[in-house]
Amino acid sequence: MTQAAVEVWRELACPRDRSALEPRGEALVCAEGHEYPFVDGIPVMVVDDELAPTQPGYWSSPEQVERVREAEPPPVEGEAVDPYVAELILGTHGNLYKHLSAGLSRYPIPDFPLPRGDGELLLDIGCNWGRWTIAAARRGYRPIGIDPSFEAIVAARRIARQLKVDARYVVADARRLPFADETFDVVFSYGVLQHFSKADVGISVDDVRRVLKRDGYSWVQMPNSLGALNVVRLAQRRFREGDAFEVRYWKPSELRRVFGRIGPTELSTDGFFTLNPQKRDLDLLPRRFRAVVHVSEALKRAHAPTTLADSVNIRSTRHR
Ligand SMILES: C[S@@+](CC[C@H](N)C(=O)[O-])C[C@H]1O[C@@H](n2cnc3c(N)ncnc32)[C@H](O)[C@@H]1O
Ligand SMILES: [Zn+2]
Structure with a gap:
């Protein structure tokens, strides 16, 4: 491996013991x-240990790596627009974007919610x-994206190159972050931890705290069980907690307690009556869904209480 590649990384x-890594051949x-x-320049850092994959069918494995390399x-x-975006649109963007699996006229990239x-x-x-x-x-940030799917990360790198965006990508698990302590100014996550069991969220939160610099902060989107739409969804599944990669719903008090382990924590509204549509994507949505986004934005402007929002942002500043 070249010195340049080592520098970049x-x-x-080590995601197992957090110790420093040295290059040896292509590893x-x-x-x-x-x-x-x-693998083809992408660090594959998922760990096969006592934590079961959060999303087994979509997890980096030797078979997945082989399949993706053969079919890139x-x-x-x-x-x-790279065809992978339409293929994955339901998984990444949610139900309101389903019709776009037929194809997209532009990349559905949201406005970033941070300063x-x-x-x-x-x-x-x-x-x-x-x-x-x-x-x-x-x-204006210097981002590193992680995902346990090799397929997703290969697509991410391909798309960043096409769009001439400076981003780095690693195959890794939220619960076993392959970074040294106090590495990041900001940790961001959207639409991910909501699919984990509550125990796995706890493990991830502790690892987020570890990799944050002192005074750094995290910004994580989660679903609120008191949101009107979420109450309906919960009733539809008879208030089951959920399993596998189903969405888990959290009370604001639970979110404050768990994310409070990072440090002082505040909740703000991401959206009402929806878990994911972005204002930036209005032109891509059918008219009836645009109305949902407009109502949600109006409620935000009117300062409707975050405790009733379906989707919330959790901002936690790491203690010194
Ligand atoms: C609903 S998608 C959201 C993707 C992206 N954040 C977005 O908003 O477009 C959920 C993503 O979480 C990833 N994921 C699943 N288990 C994970 C884990 N243990 N650590 C990190 N990411 C995980 C999946 O591979 C998938 O890409
Ligand atoms: Zn190690």
């Missing part, structure tokens, strides 16, 4: 001998093809 650490190795390959499509030209950055190092957890990672880069 100097933020990485990174820690002092304990744990080894992580670079060519990069698309000009303004065209303009000035080169701050930002981690995007569960980035998939990187809509938020790209949004963060365009807003």
